[in-house]
Amino acid sequence: MTRRAEAWRPARGGRAIERVFVLRDFDAAAALIARVAALARARDHHPDLHLTRYRRLRVVLGTREAGRVTRLDRGMAAAVDALARRQRPR
Secondary structure (H helix, E strand, O other), rough: OOOOOOOEEEEEEOEEEEEEEEEEEEHHHHHHHHHHHHHHHHHHOOOEEEEOOEEEEEEEEOOOOOEEEHHHHHHHHHHHHHHHHHHHOO
């Protein structure tokens, strides 16, 4: 479970959306990255994942070919939110 999370917001001039998840520790952040990676492979839609400050994960979604946020991005965002909610608390 995330300790604090921002809402999805526009990024890259409106061509993407992003959300920051602050997890309890490095292991929780790494576990969420692994879950998001598996989801991305299954959906063939690959976000940019940025882990900083050992537990802060920024996820960026955008369909480069379309040059904008698509239904695929919004669906992936909802799925990432569900993964973050299921993350086990300490």
